Amino acid sequence: DAGVTQSPTHLIKTRGQQVTLRCSPKSGHDTVSWYQQALGQGPQFIFQYYEEEERQRGNFPDRFSGHQFPNYSSELNVNALLLGDSALYLCASSFPHGLAGFGTQYFGPGTRLLVL
Amino acid sequence: QQPVQSPQAVILREGEDAVINCSSSKALYSVHWYRQKHGEAPVFLMILLKGGEQKGHDKISASFNEKKQQSSLYLTASQLSYSGTYFCGTETDSGGSNYKLTFGKGTLLTVNP
Numbered sequence: 001d002a003g004v005t006q007s008p009t010h011l012i013k014t015r016g017q018q019v020t021l022r023c024s025p026k027s028g029h030d031t032v033s034w035y036q037q038a039l040g041q042g043p044q045f046i047f048q049y050y051e052e053e054e055r056q057r058g059n060f061p062d063r064f065s066g067h068q069f070p071n072y073s074s075e076l077n078v079n080a081l082l083l084g085d086s087a088l089y090l091c092a093s094s095f096p097h098g099l100a101g102f103g104t105q106y107f108g109p110g111t112r113l114l115v116l
Numbered sequence: 117q118q119p120v121q122s123p124q125a126v127i128l129r130e131g132e133d134a135v136i137n138c139s140s141s142k143a144l145y146s147v148h149w150y151r152q153k154h155g156e157a158p159v160f161l162m163i164l165l166k167g168g169e170q171k172g173h174d175k176i177s178a179s180f181n182e183k184k185q186q187s188s189l190y191l192t193a194s195q196l197s198y199s200g201t202y203f204c205g206t207e208t209d210s211g212g213s214n215y216k217l218t219f220g221k222g223t224l225l226t227v228n229p
Contacts, residue, residue, distance in 0.1 A: 004157075033217075042118075042203045042219030043158065056215055090157065101145055101207050101215035107157035 002027065004093050004108035012114045013081050021076040021111045025093030031055075032074040033105065034066060035090040043090055048102075049074050078113075086115045117141055119206040121220035128194050128227045136189040136223045138204030145215065147180050147187040148205035151198075152222075158203060161189070191225070199227045 005024045013019050025032050031050045035043035045058035049068035068074045072093075078085055089112075092105035119140045126134050138147065146165045150158040164180035164187060175192045187206075191198055201222040208216050 040221075042205075042222050044219070045217050058216065101209065102148070102205075102217045104160050104163060105148075106160065107150075109157050 004029075004091060004106050006089075006091050006108040006111050008111060009109070010112045010114075012116065014116050015081055015083060017081050017115075018077065018079045019081060019113060021078075021089050021091075021113075023074045023076070023091030023093075023108060025072050025074070025091075026095075026106050029093035029095045029106070030072050031094045031103075032068060032072065033092045033094070033102070034074070034076045035092065035107075036060075036085075037088040037090055037110070039087075046076070081115045083115050086113060088112050118218055119204055119220040121202075121204055121223050123223060124221070125224040126226070128225070130196060130227055130229055131193055132227075134191045134194060134225060136191075136202050136204075136225070138187045138189070138206070138220055140185045140206045140208075142185065142206070142208050144180075144182065144185050144206050145209045146207040147178075148207065148217065149178055149187075149189050150203045150205065150219075151200045152203065153200040161202075194225075194227045196227050196229065199225055201225070 007022045033048040034046040037043045048056040052068045063079045065077045088110045090110045091108045094103045094105045122137045149161040152158040166182045178189045180187045203219045203222045205219045
């Protein structure tokens with residue numbers, strides 16, 4: 001059973017450009033969350049998708065947007081890239097757990113984005 | 117608001133015990149604990165829901181004091197494989213099923229032979 005997969009693994013962009021990152025959740029998982037992890041910091045929650053809709057959102061500007069497809073895979077889009085957007089972007093999937101809020105999350109290996 | 121973890125770093129010899137603390141200024145719905153090894157994805161350890169429960173997983177256990185908005189992770193008889201950065205994530209409910217999960221800055225644990 002494949003775990004959470006993300007693509008690409010590494011990406012280099014220049015300021016002002018746009019980027020799309022992709023995530024495939026673990027089999028049986030229907031919820032996908034995205035995180036930004038700067039060097040030496042904990043993951044920061046960007047947003048969460050469930051049933052193809054954004055369900056929760058952290059304190060990130062509208063430049064950060066996402067999408068979830070019917071097969072539960074997800075994309076993270078970042079427009080007008082800034083130098084400060086350089087980070088490891090993690091995707092995490094979770095299964096229906098019958099509880100409100102976040103459940104057990106399985107993280108992917110991440111996409112390392114460098115903005116020059 | 118980001119939870120505060122302490123200590124920032126700890127070095128152990130194999131077989132020693134450690135405690136990592138996590139505190140929040142907000143009322144918490146749950147506390148999550150993850151371990152991340154260098155260059156790898158965070159790996160789930162456990163979730164504690166409000167109610168003051170204590171959970172265990174092999175030689176790693178945790179407690180959650182809802183009133184004090186604090187959680188502690190206990191690692192006993194540490195093994196080399198325990199090395200990594202431990203993150204606590206505090207989950208809050210802003211009302212209307214609006215949940216937020218905020219991770220601390222992490223505690224770097226190094227276990228030496």
